[in-house]
Amino acid sequence: MELLCIRQWISGLLPTWLSAWCIKPVGGALVRQEPEYILLALMGSPLKKIMLCSSEKEIFSVEEQVMVQHSVIINNMIEDGSYNHEESKIPLDCVDSKTLKKVIDYCTHHTHHHNDNQEDLEAWDAQFLNVDSNGLYDLLMAANYLEIRNLLDLIYGTIKNMIKGKKIDEIRRIFNIKDHGFTPEEEEQNRKEYPHFY
Amino acid sequence: MATHSNQIPKDLVWEILAKLSVKSLKRFSCVHKSWLNLLENSDFKSIYYENLKSKTAYSSSLLLWRYFHDERSDRHIYENEVYLLSGERYENMVTLVLPNLFEEIGFDRIIDCVNGIICHYKKAGLNVKIGLWDPKTDEHKIIPPSIITNDPDFDAEVEIHGFGYDNVNDDYKVIQHICYCHNEFYQYEPALANWQIYSLKSNCWKKLNLEMTEKGGFGEGYVTYLNGVCHWRGGDKNGKEVLVSFNLSTETFRTTLIGWQQSDDIDCLTRTLVVLNDSVALISSFDENSHIEISILGEVGVKESWVKLFTVGPFPYIWHPMVMGNKCDIIFFMGNENHELASFDVISGKDFETPKPTSVPPGITEDEPGFDRRKLDLEMTKREHIDNASIAYLNGVCHWWGSEYATNGLEEEQVLVSFNLSTETFQTTSIVWLQENDDSPIRSLVVLNKSVTLIFSFTKNNRIEISIWVKLV
Numbered sequence: 001m002e003l004l005c006i007r008q009w010i011s012g013l014l015p016t017w018l019s020a021w022c023i024k025p026v027g028g029a030l031v032r033q034e035p036e037y038i039l040l041a042l043m044g045s046p047l048k049k050i051m052l053c054s055s056e057k058e059i060f061s062v063e064e065q066v067m068v069q070h071s072v073i074i075n076n077m078i079e080d081g082s083y084n085h086e087e088s089k090i091p092l093d094c095v096d097s098k099t100l101k102k103v104i105d106y107c108t109h110h111t112h113h114h115n116d117n118q119e120d121l122e123a124w125d126a127q128f129l130n131v132d133s134n135g136l137y138d139l140l141m142a143a144n145y146l147e148i149r150n151l152l153d154l155i156y157g158t159i160k161n162m163i164k165g166k167k168i169d170e171i172r173r174i175f176n177i178k179d180h181g182f183t184p185e186e187e188e189q190n191r192k193e194y195p196h197f198y
Numbered sequence: 199m200a201t202h203s204n205q206i207p208k209d210l211v212w213e214i215l216a217k218l219s220v221k222s223l224k225r226f227s228c229v230h231k232s233w234l235n236l237l238e239n240s241d242f243k244s245i246y247y248e249n250l251k252s253k254t255a256y257s258s259s260l261l262l263w264r265y266f267h268d269e270r271s272d273r274h275i276y277e278n279e280v281y282l283l284s285g286e287r288y289e290n291m292v293t294l295v296l297p298n299l300f301e302e303i304g305f306d307r308i309i310d311c312v313n314g315i316i317c318h319y320k321k322a323g324l325n326v327k328i329g330l331w332d333p334k335t336d337e338h339k340i341i342p343p344s345i346i347t348n349d350p351d352f353d354a355e356v357e358i359h360g361f362g363y364d365n366v367n368d369d370y371k372v373i374q375h376i377c378y379c380h381n382e383f384y385q386y387e388p389a390l391a392n393w394q395i396y397s398l399k400s401n402c403w404k405k406l407n408l409e410m411t412e413k414g415g416f417g418e419g420y421v422t423y424l425n426g427v428c429h430w431r432g433g434d435k436n437g438k439e440v441l442v443s444f445n446l447s448t449e450t451f452r453t454t455l456i457g458w459q460q461s462d463d464i465d466c467l468t469r470t471l472v473v474l475n476d477s478v479a480l481i482s483s484f485d486e487n488s489h490i491e492i493s494i495l496g497e498v499g500v501k502e503s504w505v506k507l508f509t510v511g512p513f514p515y516i517w518h519p520m521v522m523g524n525k526c527d528i529i530f531f532m533g534n535e536n537h538e539l540a541s542f543d544v545i546s547g548k549d550f551e552t553p554k555p556t557s558v559p560p561g562i563t564e565d566e567p568g569f570d571r572r573k574l575d576l577e578m579t580k581r582e583h584i585d586n587a588s589i590a591y592l593n594g595v596c597h598w599w600g601s602e603y604a605t606n607g608l609e610e611e612q613v614l615v616s617f618n619l620s621t622e623t624f625q626t627t628s629i630v631w632l633q634e635n636d637d638s639p640i641r642s643l644v645v646l647n648k649s650v651t652l653i654f655s656f657t658k659n660n661r662i663e664i665s666i667w668v669k670l671v
Binding site for chain 1: 204205206207210211213214217218222225226228229230231232
């Protein structure tokens with residue numbers, strides 16, 4: 001086959017997000033890197049999957065690239081070689097199945113749709129976080145554990161909006177604060193001084 | 199989280215709280231004891247600063263103006279310079295020339311720049327004119343005169359207090375205060391004083407039936423504008439410093455006390471009112487040890503909501519005016535000879551480290567390749583005038599002429615300094631000519647026929663003399 005045909009054939013095989021990788025800036029201009037070289041360099045890993053194991057011992061299979069892009073923890077594990085592709089699974093004892101599935105969902109969507117426009121992504125995020133407070137808490141802890149920066153920031157932003165302008169008692173409920181740490185006298189003093197906060 | 203048995207760990211809580219405004223933080227300090235005075239905790243502060251930095255909006259350009267006494271000239275000139283700074287590191291500095299309001303010599307000042315429109319005014323005695331200028335389109339509008347009571351015994355003094363954009367009515371407004379001073383007894387008549395507001399839409403002034411504290415001074419640093427509200431600071435009837443916040447759409451105001459516990463800060467204190475991260479802030483600089491404090495007002499009207507966010511310094515020298523830059527930095531003129539502009543990152547310098555300002559001398563970019571400035575250890579005569587007629591270049595040598603005292607210390611003699619650019623040495627040649635002392639020629643240094651030439655034009659009998667230097671001694 002002629003080189004040109006081979007190129008087109010290989011380009012056709014690649015998923016769109018990998019084709020996007022074939023563009024790199026060279027001297028200020030964006031140049032298409034020959035896809036066949038990229039493919040050779042990556043030798044089988046783009047569609048490689050890894051196994052994540054939830055606290056309930058359920059195994060989830062997910063594309064390696066997806067998790068590596070989002071989770072610093074998983075990225076480090078793969079890079080330092082502590083994860084053996086053939087047989088290992090990554091145990092995530094702090095994350096239950098329901099939450100893990102959601103986290104994988106988030107990472108997968110953002111990897112595959114990173115070229116979407118901002119509005120669509122934000123709409124998807126808003127829908128994604130339409131969960132009850134337990135679910136939000138679980139997601140927060142999972143994102144923190146796995147060190148997924150953009151999911152963390154998203155959740156922080158959501159919580160910030162939740163507490164803005166709320167009364168003190170409501171905030172204590174949201175943060176599940178049973179003991180506010182003030183002495184009864186201090187608490188009374190606060191309530192007297194700022195009644196509109198309560 | 200409501201029914202969950204676990205609580206969010208403290209460091210995550212801090213991440214959330216660090217995204218809040220100062221006002222919300224103060225309010226939520228009632229939620230839990232550990233949330234009290236969070237801004238005094240240095241660990242929390244670093245997270246807060248990081249958020250502040252990323253939140254600070256990047257505006258396309260910054261207007262900086264200053265009003266200073268030019269020590270270089272022997273005449274007592276007050277220079278008014280207006281600069282437009284843009285670029286990631288303020289490397290683009292453009293000098294703006296304000297349109298002239300009237301011919302008389304007076305003081306040109308800027309009140310504020312809102313949405314790219316500059317409100318400036320000029321005062322010459324009792325004559326005051328205010329203008330609105332858009333430098334991008336060069337549209338200029340002179341505001342019609344204020345409502346003045348014409349009383350032969352009294353002189354009206356106009357003091358402009360604010361300029362801003364009324365976002366509710368899509369209108370630009372100017373606030374001023376007029377007081378009347380008896381021209382013989384130099385006493386103010388409080389009954390006649392009034393506040394007036396000008397609306398661009400209606401193109402007329404309107405009297406306001408309000409009693410507000412006037413601004414404390416005429417310089418920069420007394421007024422600022424934020425989100426439809428004009429703020430200024432001044433001393434109230436009891437001598438306390440207050441901040442007046444005038445809402446341009448409702449045309450009402452609120453006063454906030456500016457109270458600090460320090461009792462020794464009165465003497466060496468200079469303050470500047472600025473805007474930082476969507477709140478009004480006060481930069482206080484203490485001359486004594488050249489420290490700077492930046493305090494942010496959490497909520498207008500609540501004097502307890504002043505929060506001291508930063509303490510930085512010491513600075514070797516600081517000069518006003520100061521402007522908040524785009525990235526939580528202060529831009530100020532260093533009080534050195536060159537009046538260089540410096541930008542100091544407030545967040546990274548918060549630990550009292552010696553600041554390393556990025557000095558940006560006007561007109562020179564640091565990014566120029568091969569750009570290198572070195573001090574020359576030479577004593578040369580300075581050039582006489584700051585205009586192009588006193589310098590010339592020829593064949594690798596820069597010439598300029600100036601005056602210095604002759605060796606007998608009595609007479610001033612004119613010299614030509616020739617600086618060789620390659621050897622970086624210089625020669626001085628006396629300019630001698632025979633004429634009476636009271637003939638004051640206007641001299642220009644030029645190049646003529648491959649030699650340095652001085653053109654003298656004599657005002658007395660309108661003659662022009664051209665002398666060519668054939669050989670430099």
